[in-house]
Amino acid sequence: MNGEFVAWEDAKVHVLTHALHYGTGVFEGVRAYATDQGPAIFRHFDHLARLEASAKLYYMPLPFSTEELRTATHELISRSGLRSCYIRPLAFRGHGPMGLDPESNPVEVSIAVWEWGAYLGDAGKRDGIRARVSSWRRMSPQSTIPHSKATGQYLNSVLAKIEAKRAGYEEAIMLDDHGHVSEGSGENLFIVKDGTIFTPPQTASILDGISRRSIIQIAADLGTPVVERAIARAELVLADEVFLVGTAAELTPVREVDDIEIGPPGEVTREIQGIYDDALNGRNPRYEHWLDRVAVPSAV
Ligand code: PPE
Secondary structure, eight states: OSSSOOOGGGOOOTTTHHHHHHHHHHEEEEEEETTEEEEETTTHHHHHHHHHHHHHHHTOOOOSOOOHHHHHHHHHHHHHHHEEEEEEEEEOOBBBBOOOOOSSSSEEEEEEEEEEOTOHHHHHHHHOOOEEOOOOOOOOOOSSOSSSBOOOOOOOHHHHHHHHHHHTTEEEEEEOOSSSSSEEEEEEEEEETTEEEEEOTSSSSSSOOOOHHHHHHHHHHHHHEEEEOOOOHHHHHOOOOEEEEEEETTEEEEEEETTEEOHHHHHHHHHHHHHHHHTTTTOOGGGGEEEEOOOOOOOO
């Protein structure tokens, strides 16, 4: 936290922290996986680059370089003793003047690690989840910045998630302000139709997901065509396969949308999920360059 290692119970902020009042923070969600050669952080550089981009879009200068954040994360994992973990870097406007102009508030930075299992459940990863199209639209780029992973913007996802859960579904799928499919509350979305994979484009109010990029690369390497284009709501239920991808959710199939059965996880989903799981867990040499390996003291 702000350059120091702080015990879990001491990692606290003042109630007048600017970001608590106005949502002026940016963050990342990253995972490290236990491999034969110790913990490996998946696409760490890409996540840190996106953190910088998120901060830039909100006029927030980061007080640490990417390399400093990377080194601190390595040491944090090493000290924690965790072999696999979720990693949450956060940069936010701290305690200072109140009011909407944050530019003289300090930018504080923390990184936390903890164990976090399957985000949409182990059964969800295996058998697929039930999703509904949200009544809430994904935030418009005309009012905030979908490309920035900013804390305040997550109120939008929180509303969608609460609505979906209370109605008995595991996840919400949000449309953009044109009524085209955008993404899940915390995942990007893919559909498969007649052997082609489709995913909403950068202009559909999506977060530029790092799992999304990885899936596009894996599909390209398999020779499976991937098309980034606007997706109509009806195409979700008419798809052969639907799946969600994100750091927390990894690759989670969707078996039902709006109470209409799509079916158990299909062939394309299964194949890509298998390759992706191997890549995450350091079992596929082809994707070794995606791993940032953490040196930890060997067990005594
Ligand atoms: N869209 C949204 C809105 C989103 O929050 C995420 C990640 C993604 C897409 C996928 O991005 P990526 O992780 O780079 O593939 N959501 C993070 C936060 C989840 C949370 O509940 O917190 C995550 O998966 O870590």
